[in-house]
Amino acid sequence: MTKSRKRPVAAEPLQPKKSKSIDLPFLLMVAILCMMGIVMVFSASYASAYYKYGNSYYFVQDQLIWLILGVIVMFVMAFMSTPKFLKVIAIPSLVVAVGLLALVPFIGVVRNDAKRWLKFGPISIQPSEIAKIAIILSFAYLITRSGEKIKTFRYGILPYVGILGVVGFLLIKQPHYSATILIFAVGGAMLIVGGINLKWVAGLAAVVIPAAAIIFMKSSYALSRIQRWLDPWSDPLGKGYQTIQSLYAVGSGGLFGLGLGKSRQKQLYLPEPQNDFIFAIVCEELGLIGALIILLLFVALVWRGFLIAFRAPDRFSALVVMGIMVKLGLQVVLNVAVVTNLMPNTGISLPFFSAGGSALLVQMFEMGIVLGVSRYSRSGG
Numbered sequence: 001m002t003k004s005r006k007r008p009v010a011a012e013p014l015q016p017k018k019s020k021s022i023d024l025p026f027l028l029m030v031a032i033l034c035m036m037g038i039v040m041v042f043s044a045s046y047a048s049a050y051y052k053y054g055n056s057y058y059f060v061q062d063q064l065i066w067l068i069l070g071v072i073v074m075f076v077m078a079f080m081s082t083p084k085f086l087k088v089i090a091i092p093s094l095v096v097a098v099g100l101l102a103l104v105p106f107i108g109v110v111r112n113d114a115k116r117w118l119k120f121g122p123i124s125i126q127p128s129e130i131a132k133i134a135i136i137l138s139f140a141y142l143i144t145r146s147g148e149k150i151k152t153f154r155y156g157i158l159p160y161v162g163i164l165g166v167v168g169f170l171l172i173k174q175p176h177y178s179a180t181i182l183i184f185a186v187g188g189a190m191l192i193v194g195g196i197n198l199k200w201v202a203g204l205a206a207v208v209i210p211a212a213a214i215i216f217m218k219s220s221y222a223l224s225r226i227q228r229w230l231d232p233w234s235d236p237l238g239k240g241y242q243t244i245q246s247l248y249a250v251g252s253g254g255l256f257g258l259g260l261g262k263s264r265q266k267q268l269y270l271p272e273p274q275n276d277f278i279f280a281i282v283c284e285e286l287g288l289i290g291a292l293i294i295l296l297l298f299v300a301l302v303w304r305g306f307l308i309a310f311r312a313p314d315r316f317s318a319l320v321v322m323g324i325m326v327k328l329g330l331q332v333v334l335n336v337a338v339v340t341n342l343m344p345n346t347g348i349s350l351p352f353f354s355a356g357g358s359a360l361l362v363q364m365f366e367m368g369i370v371l372g373v374s375r376y377s378r379s380g381g
Helices: 024-053 058-080 083-107 127-151 158-172 177-194 198-218 220-230 241-253 278-310 315-339 357-374
Strands: 109-111 114-120 123-125
Touching (some): 058 357, 083 114, 083 315, 123 127, 127 177, 158 177, 177 315
């Protein structure tokens, strides 16, 4: 009697299944950063708020309202962010972002020599914040649809150059160079991870970098920022004033800081300390140790986000999460570099810390997307 030979059973592919809960470590780190951000907004702003508006809580109460709205948006997105839903909103979000950016030159509000805001009644928004997440969603969608065709010129470089060209042109008109740099960097990172032929990346860099240099050299706005960066003490009471006060704050903190609430530079020396230069107040009050703890929290958050991307149920979701975390990490690096004068002041905020309603709302929207994807993780941990 011959023994029947059993056919080897092919291993079944991992089937992504929805878990019962969102990624709790990621949520906890977001919550800690948000709470620290609220504390620092109040600490950094109460002196200038009282001086300008007669109300020490002016900035923090506004930020708290936006944070509450942001938390609601985050949890809504955490339970709505299915891969199918994100694909549906990907291209429409890009259309909305480009439309809002196109409106800025006509009805935008000028602040600090730049026209970057749209004002609708009491609410001001920065279309560049919407453009950042729109680029991430649309690039992830197009890369996923392209498949192996992304290695060709027609599908792998042409549409993305077109999108970045339009968005970049509208941002430079504001001008908003930091947002332009960030969007180009995130878009480039997504294309590389998505499998674009690296020769196209090299060719694009060979064109974009010289073109950007020419644009900067012809822009009096950009040149003044570069001159201020190279030698802020050449105009200590004018264009170099904010950078110098920021460096005083960073240097005054020492190892352990002056203590929470005890900053001297926020006493009307450092202009608008609750905004892009809030990290200088962090350094002054919490010292090197406190600043490093906050930066390590950001590193941990980005790393956890990458783990969620690695375990995502599909390529599209993985690209979206990766794009969000690259954008968050780069924004932190750029902000710290500006505050410490390692690069020119480009008007870039510190996520979860800098006062600004629309920016915080979009950041919480992005965190909700990451938490939503984590519910469909292929493995736990």
